[in-house]
Amino acid sequence: MNRHLRNAVVAAAAITAGLLMTACQNGTGTDSSGKSGTGAGRPAAAEKASDSQGSKGSEGSESSATPKGSEGSHDSANPKGVSGTFQNGTVSYLAPGKYIVSVPGRTDQQFLVADDTEVHGAGTICGEAGSKVDAPCTLDQLEAAAKKGAVSADVEMRNGIATQVTERRSAEGKGVSGTWFGNVSYLAPGKYTVSDMKGVEQQFLLAEDTKIWGYGDICGDTNTGEGGQGGTECTEAELEAAAKKGFSAEVVISDGIATTIRDDH
Numbered sequence: 279m280n281r282h283l284r285n286a287v288v289a290a291a292a293i294t295a296g297l298l299m300t301a302c303q304n305g306t307g308t309d310s311s312g313k314s315g316t317g318a319g320r321p322a323a324a325e326k327a328s329d330s331q332g333s334k335g336s337e338g339s340e341s342s343a344t345p346k347g348s349e350g351s352h353d354s355a356n357p358k359g360v361s362g363t364f365q366n367g368t369v370s371y372l373a374p375g376k377y378i379v380s381v382p383g384r385t386d387q388q389f390l391v392a393d394d395t396e397v398h399g400a401g402t403i404c405g406e407a408g409s410k411v412d413a414p415c416t417l418d419q420l421e422a423a424a425k426k427g428a429v430s431a432d433v434e435m436r437n438g439i440a441t442q443v444t445e446r447r448s449a450e451g452k453g454v455s456g457t458w459f460g461n462v463s464y465l466a467p468g469k470y471t472v473s474d475m476k477g478v479e480q481q482f483l484l485a486e487d488t489k490i491w492g493y494g495d496i497c498g499d500t501n502t503g504e505g506g507q508g509g510t511e512c513t514e515a516e517l518e519a520a521a522k523k524g525f526s527a528e529v530v531i532s533d534g535i536a537t538t539i540r541d542d543h
Contacts, residue, residue, distance in 0.1 A: 359438015360387055368479065369431045369443065371424035375417075377440075379433045382478065389435045391417055391443075400445040402429050402466040407483055412444065427463060430471070430481055446481070447534070454480065458529045462539070464521035468514075470536075472529045482529060482536045490517050493543025495525040509540065 364387060367379040378388045391397075398412035399405040403423045405413025420443060423429050434442040460474040465481065473479040491509035492498040496517055498510025517539065526542035 359435070360389075361436045361438075362434075364433045364435070366446070367431060367433055368428035369420075369424055369433060370428045371421060374421070377420075377424060379431070380428070387435075389433060389438055389440045391420070391440050393417075395440045396442045398442070398444045399423075400447050401469050401483075403431075403443075403445050405445075407466060407469045423466070427465060428479075429465070430479065454482075454534055455532050456530075458531065459542075460526065460529075461524055462521050462527045462529065463524055464518055467518070470517075470521055472527070480531070481534075482531045483534060484514060484517075485535050485537075488514075488536050489538045490514065491538070491540045492516065492520075493541050495527070495541035495543070496520045496539075509543070 364379045364381050364384070367381040369377050369379050372378055372388065375391050376388065377391070378386050380386045395417065397403060397415040397417065397420045399415040399419065400412055401407030404415035404419045405411075420429075430446045432442075432444045432446060433440055434444075458472040458474060458480055460472045463471050463473070465471055468484045469481065470484070471479045471481050490496060490512040492512040493509045497512035497520075520541070528538075528540045528542065529536055530538040
């Protein structure tokens with residue numbers, strides 16, 4: 279009897295111990311929210327990975343968000359083009375839409391032209407030589423004239439772009455007078471320049487009564503003329519052909535118009 283009682287007590291104790299162990303295992307595997315510890319760990323790791331990837335993505339988005347235009351904005355901060363008026367200059371062609379104006383005593387200045395650049399001619403760019411009124415010219419006419427040779431002009435520019443190019447007349451229409459020795463160059467029909475040894479140019483016009491004497495450069499030769507000393511009277515066409523090549527001469531000018539031209543024989 280006693281032996282049966284002891285066996286029953288031992289069995290009851292074993293059952294109780296098993297129940298307690300099961301309860302402990304369930305208690306350690308469950309948090310206050312009822313989620314398992316293993317399951318709770320996984321979202322935390324995923325959140326860290328997501329945060330890590332998100333931070334990398336945000337860094338990438340920041341770097342890619344830097345616009346290339348911002349680098350260009352630095353360029354726009356560069357000093358603007360030159361502004362001012364360049365008088366008594368000579369304009370030469372550089373490239374389509376790009377020219378350079380040279381003024382004695384100043385540094386040569388490049389400039390651009392725009393669709394609204396005003397161009398006024400007085401016989402070289404366009405218009406009639408000797409006219410008292412400037413003629414409106416096109417940009418194509420300016421380019422064509424500048425390609426042939428330097429054009430005497432005043433240039434007004436703003437931020438490196440010409441707002442106005444005005445061809446100059448001889449002494450602004452007052453007409454210069456005097457005698458020049460130098461190289462004669464062709465500008466336009468009836469219009470020429472003579473430059474001295476210093477490179478200073480003087481424009482002049484021709485008239486119907488301009489005397490043109492040749493001693494081998496314009497026309498004739500050194501032994502022609504009266505007694506071999508008078509030279510040969512040349513035509514304007516011969517003068518134009520010679521001036522397009524360039525030759526030295528003595529030019530007498532009165533009020534901006536050549537009265538006599540003698541090549542340097």
